Amino acid sequence: MFPPDGYTKAKPGQVCLLQRSLYGLKQASREWNSEFCTTFLAYGFTQSSHDHCLFIKVTNDHFLALLVYVDDVLVTGSHTEDIQHLKSHLDDLFTIKDLGFSKYFLGVELARSSQGTYLHQRKYILDIIADTGTPLTDPNHYRRLIGRLMYLNFTRPDLTFAVQQLSQFVNSPDSSHWDAALHVVRYLKGCPSTGLFYPSQSHTQLMAYSDADWGTCPDTRKSLTGYCVFLGGALISWKTKKQNTVSRSSAETEYRALTATVCELQWISYIARDLQRTKHLDIDCHIVRNQFKDGFILLRHVSTKHQLADIFTKSLGGSSFYTLLSKLSLQDFHRGLT
Template identity: 70%
Template structure:
């Protein structure tokens, strides 16, 4: 390591001797990110300006994509030879551990077949159930549980609304909130291997559902926004979130919900364009109205019984909840195997 600026005791030619792992240093994450970025750019990759974890390299015969999480990297490519050359390069400059086809990444289990890819967090759910057990309620345990349930939203769109409601009381939880959280755990215990299936034959068209529950918060009278987005038949994005300001009418709350889902659609659209190395579009202030006029999306009326976004904005009866959930591509992997 070079001598830091401001050190006047070092003589010319002297450097610092590192006595402990780089992981123990405060600047480690910044230095690692900079070094990885420089090496990937040197290899020909371009960093996405819409998702800084995404790096893309394309050529006449195909493309390479890297998804980076700290020092874990997922590599996707159109040719095996390109992937092998990249892994050899990374091993030469960093020394890597090649895990071949990924089966488990950041708490998510991955299974593949010719029909598509299946994601679930079964082990993560079982770990939560084991940790919670029959322990009594306390504030710290509630904080930890809600944090883990929020991470489960990565593959469990079915608990998004319930977890959003519970997360509002993290600052001052009570026994009633703990009881509801345990109720969510009992639901997860019945279907720990439920996960998302992404069909390999799904068409590349984006479809979005949005909904708003006007003035649903009894304390602030703020409305709730919920949306879900499909790529073909595959669910790729969803959210439940309380709106930042109070809406004076149901129309206003719905318009804010449209703004949220269109913003997410734009981000997805830009990322997909980044994968093809094309320039992104300019973002205008009046996002919903102008993009509608430009033909970026089409508004269609959806009957209440077919409104998939209802799952993210309100409590539903069992039959309606299961009917809507069946359209999300959630499958129980272990039951499918038997």
């Protein structure tokens, strides 16, 4: 390994002699990422400029894509023989462990069938439930629980609004905040197998719902932005976030929410372009005026009872919550797909 920048004692041409595992060094992640990138680029991959963890290789009608997290790699492609050749090449270089079809990745469980792919975090939810049976003794219990719930948002958009609200009190939580967090855990206990379903056959129309709740924070009077994005019938992106500045009117709040939505849509369109999915990609969503004039989006009015983004900005009653939730592509794997 080459000496790090700023180290002046090494003579020209000298390298570091490792005395312990590379994983024990602060420089490890950077060196490993550099080695991986060099290897993939030499093999003919292109690193996405919109997501640096994504590598794509396109040759005629052959397509390969890699998603890298540290030393874990997900591989997909249009031809099985291309995937096998790549895995053999990586094994020659690094001695990899081939786990076959992905079933578990970074806490997310995957199940697939001819109908589509299902993502959920049932085991992760059961671990959370098992660790929250004791009363609050210090703030670290609350902080740990909120951190785990935030990671759970990866496959559970129904938690987004609640977790956003609870995360505001991690510095000085009290018993009422803990009780509210346990209420979320009890909700999870009733549906630990619920996750996202992605049908194998679906159109490629991109549609987004955007909403805002004006002055919802009683302390700062800042508003909430909420949105969700669908590709065909599959939910692919969602968010609840407090706006950075105080808005003087509801119109200003809505405009800021629309701006956040268009930024997300633009990023998704860039990723779709990297994945060779732009030939049939249409946009149908709520967005700001200049994007409408540029022809990037199509504006349509959505009535309140059909506004799916409400679930990301408001504390809804049971009936409204479950009505909107039924439209977010969430399915219970253990109870069967409907």
